[in-house]
Amino acid sequence: MLRISKLTDYGTLVLVHLASIERSRLCPASELAAGTGLALPTVQKVLKKLARGGLVESARGTDGGYRLQRSPESISATEILQALEGPLALTECSDESGQCELEA
Numbered sequence: 001m002l003r004i005s006k007l008t009d010y011g012t013l014v015l016v017h018l019a020s021i022e023r024s025r026l027c028p029a030s031e032l033a034a035g036t037g038l039a040l041p042t043v044q045k046v047l048k049k050l051a052r053g054g055l056v057e058s059a060r061g062t063d064g065g066y067r068l069q070r071s072p073e074s075i076s077a078t079e080i081l082q083a084l085e086g087p088l089a090l091t092e093c094s095d096e097s098g099q100c101e102l103e104a
Contacts, residue, residue, distance in 0.1 A: 008084040010038055011046045015080065018056065019072035026065030046084070053083025 013036045021027055029047060033040040047066055050056045057069045068075070082088055 004081065005085060007042075007046060007049075008081065010036075010042055011050060011084045012080060013038065014043060014046050014050070015055065015068070015072075015075070018066065018068050021067075023067060023071070026059055026063065026067055028065040032066065049084050053079065055079060055083055 014032055017032055017035045018027060029043050030040060032038075032047070033043040036043065038046075047056060047058070051058055051066075055069055055075060056066045058064065058066050078088065
């Protein structure tokens with residue numbers, strides 16, 4: 001069975017909450033924390049990873065916040081996992097990190 005980390009579980013909650021609001025509206029991290037029931041520092045950490053992964057965009061300032069970078073329907077589970085867990089590999093030898101003893 002594949003298990004995801006709690007951070008990925010939290011990231012999914014944040015993405016679902018962002019998908020439920022008007023797409024043009026920026027949602028502050030504090031509102032996302034309140035809407036998901038997660039601690040603000042956790043939400044901020046998740047948002048940083050999601051932004052680096054190209055799933056959300058952010059804007060700074062008093063009216064700043066976060067929104068999905070594109071429609072929810074176009075975001076795949078693989079993209080979410082890669083943004084929050086890192087590169088995916090089914091086996092150690094299929095990863096590009098060079099940790100497989102059979103690689104040679």
